[in-house]
Amino acid sequence: MPSGNLILSLNSGSSSLKITLYSRCDSLIQDPGPGKGSDACVKLILNASISNITAPPAKFKFKVEDSSAGSSGVDKEESVEAIKDHATAFAHFLRRLEEFASIQPEEVAYICHRVVHGGNYSKPVIIDKESYEEIEHLSDLAPLHNGAALSVIHACIEKMPKAVSIAYFDTTFHRSIPAHVASYPIDQEIAKRKGLKKYGFHGLSYAYVLRAVAKHLQRPSESLNLIVLHLGSGASACAIKNGLSLDTSMGLTPLNGLPGATRSGAIDPSLIFHYTNRAGKITHDPSAASKVDVTVAEDILNRRAGWKVLTGTTDFGVITSKAELEDSDPSIAERNPCRLAFDMFTDRILNYVGSYFLKLEGEVDGLVFAGGIGERSVQLREKVAERVRTVGFEVLDQERNQAASKTGDEVFKISVDGTGRSVPGAGGRKKEILVCHTDEQFEMANNCTRDDSRW
Ligand SMILES: Nc1ncnc2c1ncn2[C@@H]1O[C@H](COP(=O)(O)OP(=O)(O)O)[C@@H](O)[C@H]1O
Ligand SMILES: CC(=O)OP(=O)(O)O
Numbered sequence: 001m002p003s004g005n006l007i008l009s010l011n012s013g014s015s016s017l018k019i020t021l022y023s024r025c026d027s028l029i030q031d032p033g034p035g036k037g038s039d040a041c042v043k044l045i046l047n048a049s050i051s052n053i054t055a056p057p058a059k060f061k062f063k064v065e066d067s068s069a070g071s072s073g074v075d076k077e078e079s080v081e082a083i084k085d086h087a088t089a090f091a092h093f094l095r096r097l098e099e100f101a102s103i104q105p106e107e108v109a110y111i112c113h114r115v116v117h118g119g120n121y122s123k124p125v126i127i128d129k130e131s132y133e134e135i136e137h138l139s140d141l142a143p144l145h146n147g148a149a150l151s152v153i154h155a156c157i158e159k160m161p162k163a164v165s166i167a168y169f170d171t172t173f174h175r176s177i178p179a180h181v182a183s184y185p186i187d188q189e190i191a192k193r194k195g196l197k198k199y200g201f202h203g204l205s206y207a208y209v210l211r212a213v214a215k216h217l218q219r220p221s222e223s224l225n226l227i228v229l230h231l232g233s234g235a236s237a238c239a240i241k242n243g244l245s246l247d248t249s250m251g252l253t254p255l256n257g258l259p260g261a262t263r264s265g266a267i268d269p270s271l272i273f274h275y276t277n278r279a280g281k282i283t284h285d286p287s288a289a290s291k292v293d294v295t296v297a298e299d300i301l302n303r304r305a306g307w308k309v310l311t312g313t314t315d316f317g318v319i320t321s322k323a324e325l326e327d328s329d330p331s332i333a334e335r336n337p338c339r340l341a342f343d344m345f346t347d348r349i350l351n352y353v354g355s356y357f358l359k360l361e362g363e364v365d366g367l368v369f370a371g372g373i374g375e376r377s378v379q380l381r382e383k384v385a386e387r388v389r390t391v392g393f394e395v396l397d398q399e400r401n402q403a404a405s406k407t408g409d410e411v412f413k414i415s416v417d418g419t420g421r422s423v424p425g426a427g428g429r430k431k432e433i434l435v436c437h438t439d440e441q442f443e444m445a446n447n448c449t450r451d452d453s454r455w
């Protein structure tokens, strides 16, 4: 057993590194802090994040939340030219930690790492030589993610050798997806040999959202049917039936499904061979988050597509503000690239909400928005809510929709029971529209502290 009482949670996203430090508590906390009502056994000490890693200069934020960490009130924000990737981002964090907080690295017992692709792992795993190599092996299938996480894992082993590193996988939550949903219609012998199937991602977020919404609705999670939209730099949708993942929009890799900051999402697979005649050639981009070599096709679709290539920015807030949403001229999307991106996102989201509604046979308790865009974009939520009304979802409450982006509540309802009109086959469920402030770092740390075998 490691000594110390602290848990460091590290979330290597495609363009960001989010870092949260917690202390372990012996029992459930009554008031774990804003928005953290979900069976918390950890207390927040400090939060840091490095964003824009792939679009320098990176933005570094560092905030000490708990006075026992020494320097209470530290709330720092800076642009750092020297941050070029996740490893240099983590090194910068360690320097600032030493400078601003009276935390000794030896006090950290566990380091929880979000690892996006976990292949067939069905639970978190302690990082040792074997698991490190397996994660490395899976890097090809998550070119923006696994390599970046490994560089941070490597730095932790070097700088904090006494702490135990554990990998928590995005894929674990989706292990319940049935074979006919997870399989692709290709030669099954090849598919099985090479592991070519839908794995699904953002699972730590979906697990958090499920538990938080169950608590909010005062229902056991095993009884809930939800459609959850995790909309961030990478975006995905998930159909949850009786508390288990039934389907999700990402696939073998995090490229499929919804478009993202630099990702195309689902396209006709033949498109890439018409787009370039170098699709299968290997390329290496030294500025990329991951150091994994990928094909030109993967590079184009993962790093040179999505909002960035359509509009010049990865910030969906900026895209929304320039989208001229008040203009109802049908040709506006042809003239305004931001409107094209906004309307495209709404359209693709509806593809999944509509299909998941049918897969859940209309028995849906809630449509939940999460992730940086889902939690902040009042306008996107409004557009989607307008369209799902037709299948019996509750009516959007404009004031609550505005308030949702600012509230500290973990789960916030933004709909009201409108006319009470019922849709045939839609069951007796209320179909609320909710916003959940998801937290992957918390999900990992809380899971770690609640696992008695670790302490
Ligand atoms: N006010 C806003 N409206 C819409 N989107 C926003 C707003 N503020 C930030 N975002 C989006 O949130 C994204 C970050 O979401 P997040 O879930 O933190 O991403 P990730 O974890 O994948 O890096 C940014 O890329 C930006 O597009
Ligand atoms: C899986 C994935 O796309 O993660 P993120 O949105 O954090 O990049």
Ligand SMILES: [Mg+2]
Pocket (backbone or CB within 6 Å): 013, 014, 232, 233, 234
């Ligand atoms: Mg993320």
